[in-house]
Amino acid sequence: MKICAACCQELPQDKFSKKQWQFKQQRRCKECIDVNREVQQKNAMPTNESTEVQDRQSPCANAECWICLGGGPDESGQPLRRDCSCRGQSAGFAHISCLVDYAEQKNEQWDGHDPNKFREPWEFCANCHQGYQNDLAVDLASKFVTFVERKYPDKQCPLHLEALVLKLETLRNMASRLQPKQKQEVKKIASNVLFMAEKMKKKYSSLPKRIILAEAVTYSILGRFIFLEGTEESFKAAVVCFEKCRDANEAIGNTSGITLAETYLAYAKSKCEGGSQVSIETVLEKLQQVYEHRVEIFGENAPWTLSAGVDFALTLEKANRLLEAERLLTKLAVISKRVHGPDHQLTKKAASHLELWTKRYVMVSCQHQWFLFQALRYEEDGKECVVKGPIATPRNIQDETSFTVATEDIRPTMDSPVICHGLESSPHLNGKVGDVRSQDKDTGLYRIHFEDKDLEPCLVNHGNMRILFELPVEMREEVVLPPVEAPLTLPGKDEAATKAMSRKGQVTIYHE
Numbered sequence: 001m002k003i004c005a006a007c008c009q010e011l012p013q014d015k016f017s018k019k020q021w022q023f024k025q026q027r028r029c030k031e032c033i034d035v036n037r038e039v040q041q042k043n044a045m046p047t048n049e050s051t052e053v054q055d056r057q058s059p060c061a062n063a064e065c066w067i068c069l070g071g072g073p074d075e076s077g078q079p080l081r082r083d084c085s086c087r088g089q090s091a092g093f094a095h096i097s098c099l100v101d102y103a104e105q106k107n108e109q110w111d112g113h114d115p116n117k118f119r120e121p122w123e124f125c126a127n128c129h130q131g132y133q134n135d136l137a138v139d140l141a142s143k144f145v146t147f148v149e150r151k152y153p154d155k156q157c158p159l160h161l162e163a164l165v166l167k168l169e170t171l172r173n174m175a176s177r178l179q180p181k182q183k184q185e186v187k188k189i190a191s192n193v194l195f196m197a198e199k200m201k202k203k204y205s206s207l208p209k210r211i212i213l214a215e216a217v218t219y220s221i222l223g224r225f226i227f228l229e230g231t232e233e234s235f236k237a238a239v240v241c242f243e244k245c246r247d248a249n250e251a252i253g254n255t256s257g258i259t260l261a262e263t264y265l266a267y268a269k270s271k272c273e274g275g276s277q278v279s280i281e282t283v284l285e286k287l288q289q290v291y292e293h294r295v296e297i298f299g300e301n302a303p304w305t306l307s308a309g310v311d312f313a314l315t316l317e318k319a320n321r322l323l324e325a326e327r328l329l330t331k332l333a334v335i336s337k338r339v340h341g342p343d344h345q346l347t348k349k350a351a352s353h354l355e356l357w358t359k360r361y362v363m364v365s366c367q368h369q370w371f372l373f374q375a376l377r378y379e380e381d382g383k384e385c386v387v388k389g390p391i392a393t394p395r396n397i398q399d400e401t402s403f404t405v406a407t408e409d410i411r412p413t414m415d416s417p418v419i420c421h422g423l424e425s426s427p428h429l430n431g432k433v434g435d436v437r438s439q440d441k442d443t444g445l446y447r448i449h450f451e452d453k454d455l456e457p458c459l460v461n462h463g464n465m466r467i468l469f470e471l472p473v474e475m476r477e478e479v480v481l482p483p484v485e486a487p488l489t490l491p492g493k494d495e496a497a498t499k500a501m502s503r504k505g506q507v508t509i510y511h512e
Contacts, residue, residue, distance in 0.1 A: 006032035007352050012179060033394050060089035066127065067098035074098070083137070085130035085340040092127050096136070100143045102126070107147070115210060119144075119162050131303055133345055134174060141167040155196060156203055161214040164193050172221045175228070183225060190222040209252045216248035216257055220264070227268055235271040242268055256293040259286050280319045287312045301339045306332055306346050310353075317357065322415040323435040323451055326357050326471060360417075360467050362387060362410040375410070375467055376402065382466055385410055411462050412436045418448065418465040419472075429458060433472060436465075 002021065003010050006028045013021055020027045059080045064071045073079050074095040086092025094102075103121035110118050122144040124131055132140055141163070148163040171178065171186050178186075197215045201207055223241030226234045242265035249257030263286040269275045291308045298305050309332045316325035333350035340347060360375040364387060373389030387410070388402045412418060416436045420429045434450035437457070445459035 002027060004029040004032055009177070011177060059093045063090040063093045065094045065098050066092065067094050067102055070095070081136055083134050084125035084132050085128040085344055086125060087341045092125060096139060096143075099140060100147070103140070103144070104147055107151070115158070115162055118159060119166055122163075123166060130340060132170075137170040138167070138174065141170045156200055158200065158208070158211060160196060161193060161211060164189050164196075165214050165217055168193070168218060168221050172224070175225070186225050187222065190218050193218045212248050212252050213254065213257075216245050216252075216254065216261075219245035219248065220257075220261060223264060223268070227264075227271075232273060235268055238268040239265060239272065256290040259290045259293075262286065263290075280315065284312070284315055284319060287315060301335060303340065303346060306336050306340075306350075310346065310350055313350075314353065317353075320415050320437060321435070322357060323417050323433070323471070326354070326417070329354050329357070330471075358470075360469055361391075361413045362416075362467065363413060364389070364405055365409045365411075370411070372413070373410075375469075377469060378407070378466065379404065383407055385467075408463065412446065412465065412467060414438070417468040417471060419468055420448065420460060420465055422464050423460070426458065429455070429460075433468065 002013075002016070004016075004027060009029070011029050015029045015031070016027060017030060017033075020029070020033070059082070062071070063080055065074075065080055068074075071080075074097050076097065078095055078097060080093040081096055082093045084092060106121040107118060122140050123137075131137065145163040145167055148157075148159050152159050168186065168189050171182060171189075174182075193214060197211055197218075200211055204211075219241045223238045223245060226241060227238035228234075242261050246258055246261035246265060249261055263283055266278045267283070270278045287308070291305070291312055294302070294305045294308060300306075300309075309328060313325045313329040313332065316322075316328065329350050333347060333354055336344060336347040336350055342348075362373055362375045362385070363370040364373045371390040373387035373391060376386040376388055378385050383406065384404050385407050386402060386404050389400050392399065414436055417433065418436060419431065419433050421431070423429050429450075432450050432452060432455060434448040434455075436446050437449050438447045439445070440447065440459055443459065445461055446465070447457055448460050448465070449457045
């Protein structure tokens with residue numbers, strides 16, 4: 001595992017080219033090279049490659065385990081750890097052995113009714129009430145599986161499904177960083193869950209909804225991992241998984257689960273030989289439906305809601321709706337930073353994409369040729385623009401130069417956010433914000449799609465638009481966003497109280 005100097009993510013060797021893998025400080029992963037993501041400043045880079053987020057996970061000298069109050073490693077030499085939404089240099093740290101003892105004690109006190117309460121101490125931090133993440137989440141889920149196997153030897157006990165599905169969910173959340181061995185573990189765990197569920201169907205005359213939901217979540221996760229193998233056989237196998245996921249969700253009336261399964265299913269079918277392509281607008285519509293449902297049930301602060309929103313924003317960007325995508329991702333980044341902190345994986349993911357999207361690019365005319373540059377700012381009341389480039393592929397910042405050009409000599413790139421001005425024939429469009437979608441070949445005018453949906457797209461001369469380096473405050477009501485898989489859970493008796501608790505991250509629910 002090595003850290004990419006551009007996205008600051010710790011990634012396996014297959015995520016880098018052979019050349020980049022050999023670099024020590026300036027390496028970039030394949031994805032960052034493809035999107036021209038720049039190398040971060042040296043003082044912003046983590047200094048220890050074995051630590052993804054050193055500031056959040058590394059305790060200060062006087063930090064203590066909040067459970068045993070001991071500082072430093074435990075008796076087995078394991079260090080203090082933290083990977084949740086706790087902040088500061090000393091709060092929230094604990095030995096994993098202490099976290100396991102704490103969770104086991106909570107399970108001993110469990111009243112046998114709400115399975116959410118049984119999972120809770122293994123899934124959520126008792127201090128910030130937010131979920132554990134990354135390696136700590138996986139390690140605790142593994143300890144949970146071991147505890148249930150020891151405490152409840154009967155393999156047909158539904159609590160085995162609780163532990164195994166939590167382990168699947170933690171591995172799914174680290175999908176991009178899993179080693180081949182861990183990916184095989186996902187398949188093995190999924191196989192065990194589905195085998196147990198089949199046996200339980202014979203045991204119960206009426207299968208509990210929670211067991212069916214465990215099947216649905218398992219088929220969804222398994223389908224997504226198989227799909228990523230990228231072969232014709234894997235696409236067909238993923239179709240089968242998503243069909244079974246959809247059927248299981250239909251059996252329990254899980255609306256958002258059905259919609260998400262249908263989205264994955266359509267996409268998997270499109271990858272099979274002879275399959276019809278899925279419209280990206282169809283995908284966006286599905287994602288928004290699921291997200292709105294989860295905002296209603298879990299609240300906009302919940303991590304799985306935020307994760308869904310990020311996925312929706314990324315899809316908006318792929319659909320060339322960068323203005324909407326940037327506004328949505330900005331909102332999500334603000335919420336995630338406020339609720340979960342600047343070092344949380346959701347905050348970092350949103351911020352890394354925003355860093356890319358908020359860069360503005362233009363074509364600059366030079367000796368009757370057009371070259372790609374990054375636009376930095378306007379000067380002289382917009383008559384001149386400071387640019388940096390020209391940009392090569394792959395991009396090499398060290399070879400680029402910053403200088404000033406006349407605004408009349410630059411042209412916006414597709415998807416650029418712009419604001420109209422100086423329009424005499426359509427003065428009602430002056431001051432309106434939109435993005436560039438295409439260029440008319442005959443007239444050379446640019447087709448602008450406006451943020452105000454009451455306005456029809458319009459062809460505008462490049463001299464009547466300005467690049468927006470920062471989006472203005474949105475005056476109208478913000479667009480509701482969208483999905484990712486929520487953890488396995490069921491409704492409580494008091495729905496209003498359950499919704500309130502879910503917004504604090506204390507419990508998750510299944511909603512019909």
